[in-house]
Amino acid sequence: MTADYLQIKDIHKDYSGLLVLAGVDFTVKEKERHAVIGPNGAGKTTLFNIISGKFRPSSGAILFKGRDVSGEPADVLSRMGLARSFQITNVFQELSVFDNIRSGVRSRYGLRYHFFRKPDNNGRINARTEAIAEELGLKDFLHVPASSLSYGQQRALEIAVTLSTGPELILLDEPTAGMTREETAQAIQMIDRVTAGRTLVIIEHDMDVVFSLADTISVLHYGKILVSGAPDEIRCDQRVKDAYLGEEHE
Amino acid sequence: MILQKQAPHLSIATLFALGALVPLVLRQYHVNMLTEIIIFALYAVSYNLLLGYAGLLSFGHAMFFGTGAFAAAVALLHIPGLSLWGAIGFAVAMTTVTGFAVGGLLLRHKGSYFALLTLAFNSLFYAVATKWQTVTGGDDGLSVTRPALNLGFATVKMAAISNFYYFTLVIVGAAMVFCWYFTRTAMGQTVLLMRENEERMKFLGYSTNISRLILFTFTGAVAGLSGAFYTLHFQFVSLSAVSVDMTTTVLLMTFVGGTRTFWGPILGSFVYIIIQNYLSDITDRWPLFMGLIFIFLVLLVPGGLSQIIGSIRDWLTRKRTPDEPAAEKAS
Amino acid sequence: MSEFIVFFLHGLAYAGLLFLVSAGLTLVFGMMNVLNFAHAAMYMLGAYFSYTLVAVTGRFWPSLILCPVLLFVAGALVERFLLRRVHVHGHLHELLLTFGLSYIITELVKSVWGNYPLAMNVGGFLGTSIQFLGILYPVYRIFIFLCAVLVGLAMALILYRTRLGIILRASVNDGEMVNALGINVPLVLMGVFGFGAALSGFAGVIAGPLLTTYPGMAHEILIDAFVVIVVGGFGSLGGAVAASLLIGELQSFGVLLFPKLSLALVYLLMAAVLIVKPSGLFGEKQ
Numbered sequence: 001m002t003a004d005y006l007q008i009k010d011i012h013k014d015y016s017g018l019l020v021l022a023g024v025d026f027t028v029k030e031k032e033r034h035a036v037i038g039p040n041g042a043g044k045t046t047l048f049n050i051i052s053g054k055f056r057p058s059s060g061a062i063l064f065k066g067r068d069v070s071g072e073p074a075d076v077l078s079r080m081g082l083a084r085s086f087q088i089t090n091v092f093q094e095l096s097v098f099d100n101i102r103s104g105v106r107s108r109y110g111l112r113y114h115f116f117r118k119p120d121n122n123g124r125i126n127a128r129t130e131a132i133a134e135e136l137g138l139k140d141f142l143h144v145p146a147s148s149l150s151y152g153q154q155r156a157l158e159i160a161v162t163l164s165t166g167p168e169l170i171l172l173d174e175p176t177a178g179m180t181r182e183e184t185a186q187a188i189q190m191i192d193r194v195t196a197g198r199t200l201v202i203i204e205h206d207m208d209v210v211f212s213l214a215d216t217i218s219v220l221h222y223g224k225i226l227v228s229g230a231p232d233e234i235r236c237d238q239r240v241k242d243a244y245l246g247e248e249h250e
Numbered sequence: 251m252i253l254q255k256q257a258p259h260l261s262i263a264t265l266f267a268l269g270a271l272v273p274l275v276l277r278q279y280h281v282n283m284l285t286e287i288i289i290f291a292l293y294a295v296s297y298n299l300l301l302g303y304a305g306l307l308s309f310g311h312a313m314f315f316g317t318g319a320f321a322a323a324v325a326l327l328h329i330p331g332l333s334l335w336g337a338i339g340f341a342v343a344m345t346t347v348t349g350f351a352v353g354g355l356l357l358r359h360k361g362s363y364f365a366l367l368t369l370a371f372n373s374l375f376y377a378v379a380t381k382w383q384t385v386t387g388g389d390d391g392l393s394v395t396r397p398a399l400n401l402g403f404a405t406v407k408m409a410a411i412s413n414f415y416y417f418t419l420v421i422v423g424a425a426m427v428f429c430w431y432f433t434r435t436a437m438g439q440t441v442l443l444m445r446e447n448e449e450r451m452k453f454l455g456y457s458t459n460i461s462r463l464i465l466f467t468f469t470g471a472v473a474g475l476s477g478a479f480y481t482l483h484f485q486f487v488s489l490s491a492v493s494v495d496m497t498t499t500v501l502l503m504t505f506v507g508g509t510r511t512f513w514g515p516i517l518g519s520f521v522y523i524i525i526q527n528y529l530s531d532i533t534d535r536w537p538l539f540m541g542l543i544f545i546f547l548v549l550l551v552p553g554g555l556s557q558i559i560g561s562i563r564d565w566l567t568r569k570r571t572p573d574e575p576a577a578e579k580a581s
Numbered sequence: 582m583s584e585f586i587v588f589f590l591h592g593l594a595y596a597g598l599l600f601l602v603s604a605g606l607t608l609v610f611g612m613m614n615v616l617n618f619a620h621a622a623m624y625m626l627g628a629y630f631s632y633t634l635v636a637v638t639g640r641f642w643p644s645l646i647l648c649p650v651l652l653f654v655a656g657a658l659v660e661r662f663l664l665r666r667v668h669v670h671g672h673l674h675e676l677l678l679t680f681g682l683s684y685i686i687t688e689l690v691k692s693v694w695g696n697y698p699l700a701m702n703v704g705g706f707l708g709t710s711i712q713f714l715g716i717l718y719p720v721y722r723i724f725i726f727l728c729a730v731l732v733g734l735a736m737a738l739i740l741y742r743t744r745l746g747i748i749l750r751a752s753v754n755d756g757e758m759v760n761a762l763g764i765n766v767p768l769v770l771m772g773v774f775g776f777g778a779a780l781s782g783f784a785g786v787i788a789g790p791l792l793t794t795y796p797g798m799a800h801e802i803l804i805d806a807f808v809v810i811v812v813g814g815f816g817s818l819g820g821a822v823a824a825s826l827l828i829g830e831l832q833s834f835g836v837l838l839f840p841k842l843s844l845a846l847v848y849l850l851m852a853a854v855l856i857v858k859p860s861g862l863f864g865e866k867q
Contacts, residue, residue, distance in 0.1 A: 078455035107455040114436040362616035374848040538688035545681040
């Protein structure tokens with residue numbers, strides 16, 4: 001276990017004067033399950049967008065496996081072993097489940113720009129694609145277009161596509177958004193299973209889920225990390241209570 | 251659809267066989283026309299890889315067609331004893347380099363801005379060709395003679411159109427088959443997926459800039475190959491080969507035929523050249539006719555003629571199976 | 582020295598024309614996010630309409646007012662009945678539509694007026710030359726520059742000093758919201774497109790006596806206007822002013838100083854800008 005697998009150092013982000021992140025600091029250890037929680041508008045998704053290379057930070061640094069990756073584009077980070085999911089399902093809607101998942105699998109196996117080889121003929125890639133679909137309960141829908149799936153299946157596909165590149169570090173942005181309590185419980189069980197043995201950073205609203213799943217919790221509030229610690233510490237922390245209760249009073 | 255998985259090996263073989271038999275029945279005038287159609291079909295196929303598959307609207311494809319056409323002519327004129335293969339190879343090499351350089355400059359931009367820049371670069375190429383008379387011959391153009399084809403074991407004279415027709419059918423036809431194969435390769439699929447969801451592709455480890463540059467260079471090289479054949483076919487090349495009109499031509503062919511299928515542009519080049527040949531006898535205003543068809547399709551049938559054909563086919567097959575349950579309306 | 586002044590003034594006149602064309606193009610692009618390939622074809626229509634009007638009436642002034650009005654109507658109709666229909670299909674289709682229109686207009690012009698250049702005389706005071714700074718200079722070229730200055734000022738005033746301008750700029754940022762506030766955004770957009778067409782028609786009328794009127798004139802000005810947009814930055818009115826002046830003078834002095842390279846100079850400038858500052862001199866970073 002490396003102690004400084006992913007280090008977020010003093011990340012600032014402002015959009016033409018509007019400060020969204022005001023110096024975020026936290027560290028994720030290898031194989032840790034790390035949850036980022038915080039009231040709406042705290043900047044959680046912005047933080048993910050910066051870690052995963054969608055946006056550049058205004059200042060600050062991100063170290064991934066000891067290397068400064070701040071400002072690196074998403075494709076470079078992906079090839080380094082980082083993957084992320086989206087809060088709003090962001091897959092290839094016109095394509096089948098199989099083609100969706102295979103897009104990432106073949107990227108992992110280096111079959112991205114090849115001029116002569118066809119993904120269709122690659123047994124290893126196709127087997128891996130089917131395996132991922134099975135893990136996420138999509139085996140019976142392999143040839144169904146993504147747009148025809150139910151909402152729950154779409155969310156599963158979102159995670160399947162995220163896992164398709166075989167990442168070491170997985171960022172999940174509210175994987176259970178829009179689900180009922182029972183669906184959420186099932187989904188979390190599945191996530192726990194499919195991400196076993198890898199490093200996970202997850203944004204989640206359901207507190208039961210967060211406290212049962214995470215090893216470490218970081219609370220993001222007004223663009224800063226209020227506190228980072230084990231679930232029990234967070235549960236008792238007065239500042240966290242204030243942040244959440246403060247929001248509910250409004 | 252572009253993603254259809256059926257294997258049309260049989261139809262490809264049939265087309266080649268038909269193509270091989272055609273000169274036995276057609277008059278020389280028609281063989282000439284068919285050669286031209288095959289050459290333009292490849293040009294349109296390469297254009298559709300950009301427009302239909304990658305969703306990139308370029309108004310500058312003639313810079314590659316023209317570069318290929320002039321490169322072949324210049325090579326034949328200035329390198330004594332150059333073989334047919336040498337001229338074609340030189341043209342493809344030149345357009346590959348051109349595509350890479352131009353693509354590197356333009357592909358940082360997308361959408362309308364990309365379209366605008368490609369048009370400006372096409373004009374730049376035209377301006378250079380106009381001014382660089384010592385190489386391009388300026389307004390006079392360049393005349394060349396087709397060298398004989400050396401097959402190693404035999405030499406085939408290319409002066410006769412039927413011989414050149416077969417040569418075109420084999421080489422240009424093979425290039426088209428490769429383009430079709432390309433749409434199924436990893437690279438071809440990457441291009442398609444990028445049009446579907448570019449952002450997700452980045453998060454899956456694909457560099458969209460590299461993908462676009464590779465595609466742009468490839469389509470440039472293929473257009474260059476068709477340009478070289480254009481020169482060899484007419485044994486003459488003029489500034490019109492690199493003009494914006496030549497881009498307009500390929501855009502009309504591709505769109506009229508249909509950008510959503512692989513064979514649409516091939517159909518489009520057929521229709522275009524036949525209209526050009528027969529309508530131009532009746533009226534000087536045949537381009538107006540083409541333009542009206544184009545606007546009509548843009549407004550009402552964005553999938554072009556191949557969409558119309560597809561709908562007719564669907565309609566016919568549905569008629570044959572009346573048992574199919576009627577579509578239920580959700581109200 | 583007097584030669585220098587003459588070429589400088591020539592440059593100003595061409596810059597004025599370029600600005601008139603590219604301002605409409607930029608306006609429509611900025612407001613509607615539509616790159617109108619038919620813009621230059623409408624400019625050409627303006628020139629041909631004016632040619633016929635002048636031939637019939639024998640006077641230049643009426644066409645200066647009537648042609649832009651005609652093109653405003655034509656532009657508004659195109660937006661209402663053609664552009665709006667393809668809008669749902671997205672960007673690519675809008676571009677293809679305007680491209681198709683420009684193609685058809687060019688072919689129509691060829692069949693109505695013929696595929697050869699037509700010359701036109703302005704006549705009257707505009708057709709004379711005046712003496713100043715030791716040179717004799719045509720009034721008409723000065724008139725072009727003044728027109729461009731007036732149009733530029735009027736556009737800036739409307740956009741930044743009137744309620745209409747506020748609505749226009751708000752429609753760009755959030756059309757739905759402006760619509761919800763009770764303003765008819767589709768009508769506004771129709772007006773904007775019509776205004777762009779009118780502006781191109783106005784430029785065409787003015788270009789007629791300066792350049793010859795022929796079917797290739799659309800393509801020629803379109804490329805220069807595109808270069809203005811690339812150099813000045815997409816959607817920037819200030820950029821259009823600066824780039825028009827730069828390219829107008831470059832064209833003019835290019836002929837004087839490097840006659841062999843004159844055509845390529847403009848493109849070289851464009852390529853240089855693309856390499857050094859891809860978003861244009863005044864453009865925002867994309």
